[in-house]
Amino acid sequence: MLGKLVHIGFDALILSAFLAGVKRNTGLSPALHLVPNKDLRQLLKSYLEFGEYIFDFSVVIFGRSGYFERRH
Secondary structure, X not given: OHHHHHHHHHHHHHHHHHHHHHHHHHOOOOOXXXXXXXXXXXXXXXXXXXXXXXXXXXXXXXXXXXXXXXXX
């Protein structure tokens, strides 16, 4: 049970970071104003902000690694 919960949490983290990458590269983001429930809308906003944090953190870690390089 705990393993499945951790797996679902990790999948949610990856999805949130993916959506952050899409937002950074295209400007597209979910239309949260269409969510009628104010509390759910705030929860989704926090979820997406956490994905942006994870995305930024990953970029920093990858940038310091010798296994990744910047190409222009």
